[in-house]
Amino acid sequence: MxxxxxxxxxxxxxxxxxxxxxxxxxxxxxxxxxxxxxxxxxxxxxxxxxxxxxxxxxxxxxxxxxxxxxxxxxxxxxxxxxxxxARPSCLPAARWSPEEVLERTGMSKSTLYRGDHAQFYSVVPPGKKNGRAYPAWQFIADVPSHLPHLLEILRSNSRMQVNTFFLSEQESLDDLSPAEVLAGMPFEDRQIVASAQQRMLALPVRARVNKVNALARMEVADLG
Structure with missing residues (x-):
């Protein structure tokens, strides 16, 4: 109980x-x-x-x-x-600094740093050896409700491996990325969304989440 x-x-x-x-x-x-x-x-x-x-x-x-x-x-x-x-119809491809995340989401600094790699994830900013940048897509639509479970599955992966997993197009997802399927919308820099991809993005939330969950488990199994 x-x-x-x-x-x-x-x-x-x-x-x-x-x-x-x-x-x-x-x-x-x-x-x-x-x-x-x-x-x-x-x-x-x-x-x-x-x-x-x-x-x-x-x-x-x-x-x-x-x-x-x-x-x-x-x-x-x-x-x-x-x-x-103002809910977007596509995912932003940008990366937000910690300050931008705090401003855009309203969360506290302690929540941001405690939640890294548990509720959301960060990567090292381009051209730097340390620091944090947060891919903006993970704060869009209902992604924050589903991402923690996926990060738990991927917990043994590095931050870059996690980012690569979510952003890489997958044949099993009709050449969409797990991030797009999880959110149910394409990235803003995707020029063409094919009919099969539109059908994939239009699936019920649970069906899309299950597909990404299955891919995440396969990712961990392959790396192991």
């Missing part, structure tokens, strides 16, 4: 991150309500109350949950409406 709870919380964190970045494709209000209920349950537990019982700041638990959900929706969903309208 404890492991299931941790997995649920991890999933909610990923969904909330996607919501903040304007990339969440599910029911935004339902997500906010779940998070509000979890927050209220945590506060109640710390206060020694049973979940769903007692009052918080003069409100019943149900009313407090509605108030929390309302405030979260006001703060988060209103901001993401603008981001959804």
């Amino acid at each position: 404890e492991l299931a709870t941790k997995r649920n919380h991890a999933g909610e964190k990923a969904d909330l991150r996607a919501l903040v970045n304007g990339q969440y494709k599910g029911d935004e209000h339902a997500l906010i309500e779940r998070i509000a209920a979890d927050l209220l349950a945590g506060v109640s537990a710390r206060a020694g109350e049973k979940p769903g019982a007692g009052k918080i700041v003069g409100l019943s638990s149900k009313a407090a949950c509605r108030e929390i959900a309302s405030r979260l929706a006001e703060w988060l969903i209103r901001e993401t409406d603008r981001a959804v309208d």
Whole structure:
């Protein structure tokens, strides 16, 4: 039960991150309500109350949950409406500096560095011997929700091997790269998208994720 709870919380964190970045494709209000209920349950537990019982700041638990959900929706969903309208139809080929990632995603510096090679990955900037540059494609659409699992599969690979895997065209993906299939959109510098490639990119999310997962496992097996 404890492991299931941790997995649920991890999933909610990923969904909330996607919501903040304007990339969440599910029911935004339902997500906010779940998070509000979890927050209220945590506060109640710390206060020694049973979940769903007692009052918080003069409100019943149900009313407090509605108030929390309302405030979260006001703060988060209103901001993401603008981001959804600007959602790209193709993946950027650029690499972002740490400062650009912080500015564009709103994450903290500690989150950025803790998450490297776990939630996202970096490479050494061209022409340098050290430092970090983050391929921008991994922060687009719902990629942040699926990338951590793939990075766990590829955890034994170097940062450059990970980048090469995601950006290399694969025959089994109709000559698309795993990054494109994962995101469901082509890179901005791809001049022509063939019919077979369009069909591949239009597959349901789970089907596309499964294809990339299978390729990642093959990659690890071949390198081993």
